[in-house]
Amino acid sequence: xPSREVTVAVxxxxxxxxxxILRNLEERNFPVKELRPLASARxxxxxxxxxxxxxxxxxxxxxxxxxxxxxxxSAGGGVSEKFAPEAVKRGAVVVDNTNAxxxxxxxxxxxxxxxxxxxxxxxxxxxxxxCSTIQMVVALKPLYERFGFDRVIVSTYQAVSGxxxxxxxxxxxxxxxxxxxxxxxxxIMPVGKLEKHYPIAFNAIPQCDVAEDNGFTLEEMxxxxxxxxxxxxxxxxxxxxxxRVPVLRGHSESLYVELGKDFxxxxxxxxxxEAEGIVLQDDIASQVYPMPLDAAGxxxxxxxxxxxxxxxxxxxxxxxxxxxxxxxxxxxxxxIAEHLV
Amino acid sequence: xPSREVTVAVxxxxxxxxxxILRNLEERNFPVKELRPLASARxxxxxxxxxxxxxxxxxxxxxxxxxxxxxxxSAGGGVSEKFAPEAVKRGAVVVDNTNAxxxxxxxxxxxxxxxxxxxxxxxxxxxxxxCSTIQMVVALKPLYERFGFDRVIVSTYQAVSGxxxxxxxxxxxxxxxxxxxxxxxxxIMPVGKLEKHYPIAFNAIPQCDVAEDNGFTLEEMxxxxxxxxxxxxxxxxxxxxxxRVPVLRGHSESLYVELGKDFxxxxxxxxxxEAEGIVLQDDIASQVYPMPLDAAGxxxxxxxxxxxxxxxxxxxxxxxxxxxxxxxxxxxxxxIAEHLV
Numbered sequence: 001x002p003s004r005e006v007t008v009a010v011x012x013x014x015x016x017x018x019x020x021i022l023r024n025l026e027e028r029n030f031p032v033k034e035l036r037p038l039a040s041a042r043x044x045x046x047x048x049x050x051x052x053x054x055x056x057x058x059x060x061x062x063x064x065x066x067x068x069x070x071x072x073x074s075a076g077g078g079v080s081e082k083f084a085p086e087a088v089k090r091g092a093v094v095v096d097n098t099n100a101x102x103x104x105x106x107x108x109x110x111x112x113x114x115x116x117x118x119x120x121x122x123x124x125x126x127x128x129x130x131c132s133t134i135q136m137v138v139a140l141k142p143l144y145e146r147f148g149f150d151r152v153i154v155s156t157y158q159a160v161s162g163x164x165x166x167x168x169x170x171x172x173x174x175x176x177x178x179x180x181x182x183x184x185x186x187x188i189m190p191v192g193k194l195e196k197h198y199p200i201a202f203n204a205i206p207q208c209d210v211a212e213d214n215g216f217t218l219e220e221m222x223x224x225x226x227x228x229x230x231x232x233x234x235x236x237x238x239x240x241x242x243x244r245v246p247v248l249r250g251h252s253e254s255l256y257v258e259l260g261k262d263f264x265x266x267x268x269x270x271x272x273x274e275a276e277g278i279v280l281q282d283d284i285a286s287q288v289y290p291m292p293l294d295a296a297g298x299x300x301x302x303x304x305x306x307x308x309x310x311x312x313x314x315x316x317x318x319x320x321x322x323x324x325x326x327x328x329x330x331x332x333x334x335x336i337a338e339h340l341v
Numbered sequence: 342x343p344s345r346e347v348t349v350a351v352x353x354x355x356x357x358x359x360x361x362i363l364r365n366l367e368e369r370n371f372p373v374k375e376l377r378p379l380a381s382a383r384x385x386x387x388x389x390x391x392x393x394x395x396x397x398x399x400x401x402x403x404x405x406x407x408x409x410x411x412x413x414x415s416a417g418g419g420v421s422e423k424f425a426p427e428a429v430k431r432g433a434v435v436v437d438n439t440n441a442x443x444x445x446x447x448x449x450x451x452x453x454x455x456x457x458x459x460x461x462x463x464x465x466x467x468x469x470x471x472c473s474t475i476q477m478v479v480a481l482k483p484l485y486e487r488f489g490f491d492r493v494i495v496s497t498y499q500a501v502s503g504x505x506x507x508x509x510x511x512x513x514x515x516x517x518x519x520x521x522x523x524x525x526x527x528x529i530m531p532v533g534k535l536e537k538h539y540p541i542a543f544n545a546i547p548q549c550d551v552a553e554d555n556g557f558t559l560e561e562m563x564x565x566x567x568x569x570x571x572x573x574x575x576x577x578x579x580x581x582x583x584x585r586v587p588v589l590r591g592h593s594e595s596l597y598v599e600l601g602k603d604f605x606x607x608x609x610x611x612x613x614x615e616a617e618g619i620v621l622q623d624d625i626a627s628q629v630y631p632m633p634l635d636a637a638g639x640x641x642x643x644x645x646x647x648x649x650x651x652x653x654x655x656x657x658x659x660x661x662x663x664x665x666x667x668x669x670x671x672x673x674x675x676x677i678a679e680h681l682v
Contacts, residue, residue, distance in 0.1 A: 151652065155496035155595035157545045157584065171543075175516050196628040202512075203634040204498045204586060204593045206646050206660045211625040215606075215648030224651055237652030241595040241660065243498065245545060246587045252545045254496035254582040254595075265556075284552040287537040293544040305547050307556030310565055311492065311578030319547045319582065 005033035006341055009068040009092065011060055011083065012075030013037030013048050016165040017097055020330035021072050022050055028334060031341055038064055039075065062086035070337050073097055074329065088124030093340055095126050095333045099218075102127040102226060109229050112335045113277040114141045119339045126336055129230060130222040131328030132156050132208075132242065132251055137230050138301040138327070139320040140257065142275035143268065144231060148260030154223065155241045157252040158208055159292060160200055162324050163188060167200075168248050174201035175246070190244055201246050208242040217242060249325060250292025255318040256309070265308055268316060272303050277327070282306045290321035298323055299331045346374035347682055350409040350433065352401055352424065353416030354378030354389050357506040358438055361671035362413050363391055369675060372682055379405055380416065403427035411678050414438055415670065429465030434681055436467050436674045440559075443468040443567060450570050453676045454618040455482045460680045467677055470571060471563040472669030473497050473549075473583065473592055478571050479642040479668070480661040481598065483616035484609065485572060489601030495564065496582045498593040499549055500633060501541055503665050504529060508541075509589050515542035516587070531585055542587050549583040558583055590666060591633025596659040597650070606649055609657060613644050618668070623647045631662035639664055640672045 008025065012018040018037075025032055037048050037057045044059035058064055060079070065071060065087040073080045074097035084094045084101065101107040108118040109127045114137050119126060129137070136154060143149060160167040167188045174184035178201050186197035190207040198205055209219035216224075220240040227238050245252075273280045281290045282304040290302030301322040309315025322328055349366065353359040359378075366373055378389050378398045385400035399405055401420070406412060406428040414421045415438035425435045425442065442448040449459040450468045455478050460467060470478070477495060484490060501508040508529045515525035519542050527538035531548040539546055550560035557565075561581040568579050586593075614621045622631045623645040631643030642663040650656025663669055 153494050153597050155582075157498065157586065172520060176520060179513060179517060179520075190628070194628060198632060199634060202587060202589055203632055204588060205632055206593070206595075206630050207625065207628065214651065215625055215646070216651065217625065221651075239597060239650050239652055239656065239658065241496075241597075241646065241658060243593070243595065243660075245498065246543060247545060248543050252547070252584070254547075254584065256494050256580060256597075284548065284556055284558065287531070287535060287548065289547050291539060291544055291546055293540060305556070305582065309580050310555065310557065310562075311580060315580065317580065317582060319584075 004341060005031045006069035007034040007036060007067055008032050009036040009038055009065060009071040009087070011038045011071060011073045011079065013057055014039050014043045014046060015074060016161055016168070017074040017325055017329045020325045021074065021333060022048055024330045024334040026051055028338070030334060030338065036064070036068060065090045065092050068092040070095065070340055072333050072337065084125055093122065093124060093126065095128060095336050097128045097329055097333055099130070099222065101125050102129060103229065109226060110336055111137050111230055111332060112339060113138050114230050115232070116339060119336060128329065128333045128336065129226045130219070131162055131324040132158060132219065132253065133223050133226040134328050134332055135251060135301045135320055135322035136223065136253055136255065137227060138277050139255065139303050139318060142271040143257060143259060146271045147263055149257050150235045150237060150260070151258040152227070152236065152238045153256040154238065155254045156243055157245045157247070158242060159247040159249050159251055159324055160189065160244065161249050162208065162251070163192065171200055171246055171248060174199050178202055200244055203246065205244040206241065208244055247292045249296040249323055250321055251324045251328060252292055253320045255320055257316045257318065258312060259314045259316055262314065265306065269306055272306065277301055278303055280304070289319060292321055295321045296323050299326050301327055345682060346372045347410035348375040348377065348408055349373050350377040350379055350406060350412040350428070352379045352412060352414045352420065354398055355380050355384045355387060356415060357502055357509070358415040358666055358670045361666045362415065362674060363389055365671045365675040367392055369679070371675060371679065377405070377409060406431045406433050409433040411436065411681055413674050413678065425466055434463065434465060434467065436469060436677050438469045438670055438674055440471070440563065442466050443470060444570065450567060451677050452478050452571055452673060453680065454479050455571050456573070457680060460677060469670065469674045469677065470567045471560070472503055472665040473499060473560065473594065474564050474567040475669050475673055476592060476642045476661055476663035477564065477594055477596065478568060479618050480596065480644050480659060483612040484598060484600060487612045488604055490598050491576045491578060491601070492599040493577065493579045494597040495579065496595045497584055498586045498588070499583060500588040500590050500592055500665055501530065501585065502590050503549065503592070504533065512541055512587055512589060515540050519543055541585055544587065546585040547582065549585050588633045590637040590664055591662055592665045592669060593633055594661045596661055598657045598659065599653060600655045600657055603655065606647065610647055613647065618642055619644055621645070630660060633662055636662045637664050640667050642668055
């Protein structure tokens with residue numbers, strides 16, 4: 001039996017991540033006394049299913065957080081900036097899925113498998129890292145502990161669901177159009193708010209967020225900055241290339257890590273196998289490796305293609321796959337909430 | 342006017358690459374006196390279109406190469422091993438698209454933009470490199486000349502057409518099945534001759550060829566070995582992760598290169614812009630970068646996302662896209678043939 005039951009608000013309850021949060025709260029038997037789904041005025045009045053019952057979505061207002069113990073936010077950075085202080089003022093602890101507070105030095109940025117102890121340092125807000133960062137740091141954690149490293153080069157293969165439910169519809173509709181030989185509609189990918197839109201069906205787009213001045217995208221720089229903060233180690237250098245591919249759910253990552261000391265490959269596999277949150281699927285000779293279609297719907301981080309670099313004997317290559325809506329977002333947030341109760 | 346007209350055999354004329362070779366010979370006005378399309382007994386008797394006429398495919402036999410000046414092979418490694426010596430014996434020069442002779446020290450491995458001068462050293466056979474190697478070395482050539490490098494880390498996003506026309510059908514059929522909610526047929530991907538087959542539609546498969554003993558795949562090791570041979574520089578260390586993605590035509594590559602000396606980013610862009618065979622599409626602020634849907638059907642290698650590493654000031658990131666059936670196969674072979682006449 002849980003020690004206490006709590007009132008949980010889910011802001012962005014009708015979105016792709018919000019839906020997964022509700023399912024996670026159910027499946028993990030989270031001790032919910034009252035569920036309070038919140039959204040914009042446009043979605044208010046609709047219902048969501050929770051434990052077999054229809055629960056009406058309320059409009060997110062400052063007052064809607066009265067009596068809330070834990071508030072899980074996934075309705076965009078602007079919404080978080082507006083409502084997180086209001087929720088905190090009313091006594092709630094906010095677990096925020098957006099980019100709004102991640103680099104705020106007052107806000108812990110938490111992946112439980114890596115830095116669970118920081119949860120207790122919160123001052124009302126705890127940030128959930130970016131999806132592509134989360135699965136990478138889970139895979140890197142056992143290597144960091146056992147061997148150390150200060151250099152990671154990563155290329156991502158990201159699913160469209162990172163941009164929400166509408167992006168998933170866009171990929172399926174575009175796929176249909178291209179199979180039928182008609183012109184695909186382009187409204188969301190690669191970045192909804194930017195001017196140009198390209199088809200993602202049967203394509204690969206090397207842009208997952210807006211550009212920064214250094215030629216990297218914000219998505220790429222999130223992986224750089226968040227990794228340092230989560231490991232509390234500014235010496236970790238990450239270089240990222242973030243690419244959108246025609247996959248609905250599940251991000252994949254090709255990682256190159258230069259370990260801090262000599263290693264035995266079997267020792268690396270053993271460290272990964274024993275690590276919290278990781279499933280090792282590593283046997284290329286038998287065609288065993290992680291793939292996004294298999295990882296979708298699962299909470300774990302799947303690791304395979306473990307091999308020593310042919311050039312640098314301390315270089316290690318990994319292929320890391322996880323469901324970006326689950327461990328990359330909803331599951332990680334609910335795990336943080338579990339620690340809070 | 343061409344200096345001489347020649348008899349050209351195309352072995353594997355009905356395949357995905359063979360078809361592109363025929364189109365290339367036409368479009369580039371290759372001085373063909375007689376076109377001799379060859380294939381297995383199964384395809385013999387069918388016709389191919391060339392310069393508006395139907396030309397009957399003949400069965401590939403040793404005698405079929407009598408009178409042939411140039412033979413372009415793309416019918417698989419075993420077929421090349423069998424027929425290349427027969428064609429050479431009869432006076433033909435073979436340009437081979439398969440893996441059969443690439444690492445043979447007697448056989449030049451040629452990408453004209455990089456090592457055109459080696460064509461003249463042939464002893465009857467010239468090998469065309471692997472598709473993913475070709476586009477990478479074209480992009481690397483101007484950097485090698487101007488700055489030098491000995492370290493490349495590459496992750497690929499490879500189109501299914503690298504496995505032939507049937508793999509393209511498989512992707513479209515699987516996409517239809519998954520959109521309709523029916524079970525997709527799995528017969529070819531990731532490697533036709535291996536035991537296990539996985540859906541490639543809406544998926545990413547980190548295997549493009551059979552496994553080697555070191556945990557890398559043959560596709561990955563081709564990039565390692567062929568790059569050294571093409572640049573005639575054994576000091577070049579390449580680490581590759583080769584991944585199949587649901588794209589029909591056009592391989593993409595995320596490259597990290599450590600240059601041999603300090604560089605100015607504008608100087609790098611200028612070198613790429615001026616290089617033979619490269620089109621620079623590099624302006625992330627305006628959402629300009631190469632994508633496989635745009636590159637399909639074009640002969641060039643498209644380069645973008647040019648940026649300095651955030652960690653190592655000599656580190657450079659690039660995104661390189663090219664049509665794997667054209668520059669990655671047919672175009673490169675026909676360019677070699679052009680040099681021969």
